[in-house]
Amino acid sequence: MSRELYACVHAAEFPSQALLRLRPDLQAKPVAVLQGRAPLEQVCSMNRLARLKGAATGMTRLEAEALASQNEGLRLVSRSLEAEAAARAVLLECVANFSPRIEDAAKEANREAGQGTACSLVLDIAGTERLFGPPRALAERLRNALKAAGFRASIAVSANFQAARMMAVAARGITVMGTGEEATALCGLPVALLEIPADHAETLDLWGIRTLGELAALPQVDLIARLGQNASAWRNLALGAHAHAFQPIEAAFSLREFCEFETPVEEMNSLLFVGARMIDSLALRAATRAMSLACVVVDLNLEGKRTHRLMIRPALPTVDRKFLLKLLQLEIAAHPPPAAVLSLTLSAEAGQSSKVQLGLFAPQTPEPSRLDVTIARLKAIAGEDRVGSPVLEDTHRSGSFRMTGFVAENPPEEEKAVQPRMALRRLRPPLAVRVALNAGQPALFHDGRQSYKVATSFGPWRSCGCWWSMDGWDIEEWDVLAELQGAPVACLLVMDRGKNEWRLEAFYD
């Protein structure tokens, strides 16, 4: 026979927790979060240090600023719903490691008077004893996992859904209520935890009913006669015996982190400081699902309503945080944002963890993750499009190719005997030359610095194409044997018929 058992995770002051989670520099400072439209903003959430400094929910911006001027350390930041959504996804991901059946109780919890906005999740943990041990052990592991993810939450365990929820809201730390002990455990909690309309709450207040224990002690029939049928539900809630139909949610698995800065950030180090925490979180979340990060998209929201997108795509999916952070650093260095950054979003695509079976007799190849960093560094040195593997274009245009990304792989060995053929060394860009003709053939040419006396020339080899487009060509190629300071030189001269100019394209070497 299976019995019900629930664990409620209640993260109070969630707006401030969501903002400070990725900002370790602010965690040791008093921070108050403002919400609303300027200039009517009000404090909606704060951390413990700010509360100690005197900040309170509902303070106006002026009051908060006056308090901040008195207390040097108090920081005022704006609420970010996007950051909260990202943080909630992380919280959900974290608790999902303990139970797949989760119900979001935040809607009810948010209505709690004086508690500010909060995130409450209730887990159905019935039958998890063999995995995680007794309820207290599970609660402790859950709390440690949340702490590692950057959240402070209270946890209550009970066989009754609502009892667990109310206890998590009211109590701090971990509370475990045994079966049948709910009424005793809840008796000291305020009546305000129940969702009682204002007029009935006033009536209860006039009666002197302040706690759930006092409400539970009232006779049920008389209570219903005076307050209506809803009073029965309130009394059951106070007794910890209210029945609840569990409505599990199915959260979509998305690897996304968001951080909004209170002031525009121009320093790359500041971006990387936050980016490192975000990559840590993404890698940890992917790793808990036995997956890796195949691609990380970095969206930078810039001043002037502009956006700047960067992409990190390692050769193999990985959860190596240092490696991903190095790639992020090199990517930002290669493509710096054109303006100050207002917010940073990291979205990742999960991929299967890389499994590379190395062959005993396979040729040595560069290690993929190390090669990624090397190529990123090479691109920072030489330029973005100047590092890679060349691919020949399917055209008759001489010297045409395009660059593609280099992937170290071991293709099957090819047994082909290719005899050495005379190679060209290209001049990029081609050198304009002045050519003296003799009987229609080049006899002498000068490249601006030195003269080449032509001994023999072969040509012209005419070639044209793409005449229907702007990048058409119409050239005559000459293979020329020349003498330069007494030394023989073979080179490729080109006469551009469209522009009527001669160019030295390459040397045979």
Next chain:
Amino acid sequence: MSARSATALRLEIEHAMERSFPAALTPAQRTIRETASTGIAEVNALIEGGLPVGAISEVNGPESSGRTTLVLSFLAQRTAEAKVCAWVDADDAFDPESAAANGVNLRQLLWVRCQKAGGLVRGKQAAKPWTQLDQALRATDLLLQAGGFAAIVLDLGDTAAEHARRIPLATWFRFRQAADRARTSLVVLAQAGTAQGSPAQGTNAQSSAALALQCAAMNPVIAGGTVLRGFRFEVRNERQRFTPFAVGRKKPPASVWPAASAWDSLGIKEDAAAFECARVLEMENSA
């Protein structure tokens, strides 16, 4: 019995001449070092098998001396063995079509094209001639440190010899150590030796180079009269470490090798035949 007496006699002679010639009659032990074929039989025969693995090789020469063809032929051999290679191009002179014609598998080739104004080098520094050289050296350093490349070509073929010679010896020493550790053949393609012409001054890496080849162009044979073909090159082994000293050798050993044209479907053999015909005709004309 006779063998034993010969051994005893040898030991006696060596003992007597110990002060002048240690182990005078015993051949010195040689370590067989790993080499990689260049794909050109004449050059392989000259340098005892091919370019050394895990060491620096220099291929020097002026334009049209066949140095690029020689290095491409070497890379073709390495990529055919399913190994990956890199070409660090200081002057952006590499021609992928020529590489493909020589049999290089371009998918296994990482090409780093250094540029005058690019990357992190900006402003006045970008216009300096050594910015490309600096990029090339840094790229080579990174690739050697990354490991896993069977061959890395540092192409300084169009870099002026006086600039290439300013590369500090410490850099070459570091490259040598890294190449040895990564078992990479670092091939330096340069003009060194062309300016001074002296073998002693002709290498960039100097003592760090395990092998230094000097390429030179021979007068091409004009066969057929319509296309340029019949290239022949001379290659001299200027320096090779770990080889026994040849007594009485005044000139470095040299070899001649042919190369076909990229468009030439007939190949080297036909070129060689044409070369012989032309030579005979020339001799007859001169007679």
